[in-house]
Every structure is written in C-alpha cells, then in structure tokens.
Amino acid sequence: DAGITQSPRYKITETGRQVTLMCHQTWSHSYMFWYRQDLGHGLRLIYYSAAADITDKGEVPDGYVVSRSKTENFPLTLESATRSQTSVYFCASSRTNKNTEAFFGQGTRLTVV
C-alpha cells in the first residue's frame, strides 16, 4: 500500500532499554522527519533527513539516534530509554524541504516504565 507507515503502533519498554521505531514511505520522498507530540508542547522535531545518508538534528535530539541507509526507511532509536521519552512519535515525509505537503504516519505511542 502506498503511504507512510510506522511500526509498532504501541510499545511499552523499560527504562534503560534500547528501542527502535520504524518508519517506511513508498513515495520516494527526499525528506523525512521524526516528531514527538506531548501535551502542552505540540509537535517537536527530533531529527530530519534530506536524503539517504544525510541526517541532521532538530529541536530535541538528545537521547535519540537516526539512520537512513535507504530513501524509504528512517528508523528512530532510543539508545537507553528514559521516562521522559514517553510520548507519541510521528514520522513524516515530504517531497521538498519546505514541508509544503508533509505526510504524517499514524504515530507510535511509546511508554517507558
């Protein structure tokens, strides 16, 4: 199916564990983004990627790692999960860097206990 998909939709993990959130898009969009959404903060950019093997930090990158070996995939890894990383994570993609028509995935609700 065409679109942008995130997996898993829900995840519970323990403090200190490594966890990877997956994002896959079928449009061959150049740009991909990871956001987190928390009450009272709105969506905040964690990392973005302009193309395969090109990534850069956003507003709140600490504690996260990304990679982009293929255009269609943009996984987000929490190297050692903390409770403050409990959030809803959204992946997005867009054809250009202007976010003009960014398409968002359904989100991953992550709980760190």
Added chain:
Amino acid sequence: EDQVTQSPEALRLQEGESSSLNCSYTVSGLRGLFWYRQDPGKGPEFLFTLYSAGEEKEKERLKATLTKKESFLHITAPKPEDSATYLCAVQTGANNLFFGTGTRLTVIP
C-alpha cells in the same frame, strides 16, 4: 525566541455556527505558515500553506488567512465531521518547523 500560540485551546460550536481559530507567531524570517488537521489517534493531515501577508486559501468550509503577525482559520457553517484538532506551524529556517499546541474543535449536531 520563535514562538507560535494558538487560541482558543478548545472551541465548541453548534452545527452551522461559524467561527475562527487564531494562530499568532513571533518568528524571525517567516518562510511559510501551515495549517494541519489532526483526528484522535491519527497523524496530522495537511490543509494549507500560506507564504505572505494578505494571502488567503480556501478548502470547502475552511478559509485560511495570513497577516504579518497571525493567521486565522475561518470555519463557515461547520459540520460534526469538522471536529478535530487544528494545528498551526511556522517554518523559519530550511527545516525548522515550529508547531503550536492546537485548537480542539467540537461541532455539536
């Protein structure tokens, strides 16, 4: 410091009762202002992009306008299916997109 503020936080309207949502911003070098709609449990869905003061865009019952300091999302004769959270975002640098916290709209039949 770049800032985006949306008001009100929540809005309840009767079906057919028109109103407006506000997005005020203080940013350096606005490159674009975006409106998104978000339904519960889903990702944001793109609605509009506005680039310069005076610009307007329409889609069905929605019309977005932009001034130098704020944007309005006007909803004309809303229907229950318009119930959602509406997010405003501004883009300053090449990839810096700042989102507001949204307005949760409920339209009552």
